[in-house]
Amino acid sequence: MNASKASSILLYGETGTGKELFAQAIHNTSERRSKPFVAINCGAIPASIIESYLFGYSGGAFTGAKKEGNIGAFEQANHGTIFLDEISEMPMDLQSKLLRVLQEKEVMRVGDFNPIKLDVRIISSSNRDLMKAVNEGRFREDLYYRINVIEIRIPPLRERKDDIPLLVRHFIDDFNRVLGKFVLSVDQDAIDILMEYDWRGNVRELKSCIERAMNLVDVNNSTIKAIHLPPYLMEQSENALIIPRQPIESLKEQVQRTETAAIKNALRRAGQSKKEAAELLGISTITLWRKIKEYKLESLEED
Secondary structure, three states: OOHHHHOOEEEEOOOOOOHHHHHHHHHHOOOOOOOOEEEEEOOOOOOOOHHHHHHOEOOOOOOOOOOOOEOOHHHHOOOOEEEEEOHHHOOHHHHHHHHHHHHHOEEOOEOOOOOEEOOOEEEEEEOOOHHHHHHOOOOOHHHHHHHOOEEEEOOOHHHOHHHHHHHHHHHHHHHHHHHOOOOOEEOHHHHHHHHHOOOOOHHHHHHHHHHHHHHHOOOOOOEEOHHHOOHHHHHHOOOHHHHHHOOOOOHHHHHHHHHHHHHHHHHHHOOOOHHHHHHHHOOOHHHHHHHHHHOOOHHHHHO
């Protein structure tokens, strides 16, 4: 295995710093990018099944096992990359089996004695000091040196705020696909708030904020604005002066904006039929006509 293709990498970083995103980026820029990338959270899998989850099992290996057996994560990642997130949570008995996989470059399914050759790059991550775990007897020293050929420390998001616009763009693209939206940009007020915030939850918190904003963006709007962000971001932003630039709407204005958008959307879906649009909105046709006149939407009849 060529070192440039397969040297093991250990990523250190606080919870939520985007270690999996980083591992995926390493894979995507490597010679293995056309091969599988398999991510496993070692702390999220029960100890009773993690061995069969990682290494697979043969038919009838244990009660409830499939007759035909099952391949594990390492076989799924063959010729590609496996990402072992929070490897510090891996049980000690499994650490010795993982060490053997790394040394022999082969895996044996649970209940089977036929080794399967592997060509897999290992990227591991931890939010804890693994050397401290070694000194405390909670992590194997020989495994530590095997997975730590290349060590990369990922700073918390608050220390690399220049990454925020790129991450926001990445999350917008992702959520456009997932939510069926067509958001294209973030206005300057919103960017200023995102750049000023301290991000104690790191990349994970940023992703959650963008998902919230994407759900709140009006169907007729393609821009995330400050009003779409969680209120606590504005409250904790160091640059409070940027908030007045986003005029605060009165309750009446907010209701009008929301009802106008809902009426336009319903009319569009109903092919401009007032009766069908009223049914979609759960109001009477008379009420719909009154709202159209109140909000001066008569021009929609000509669209």
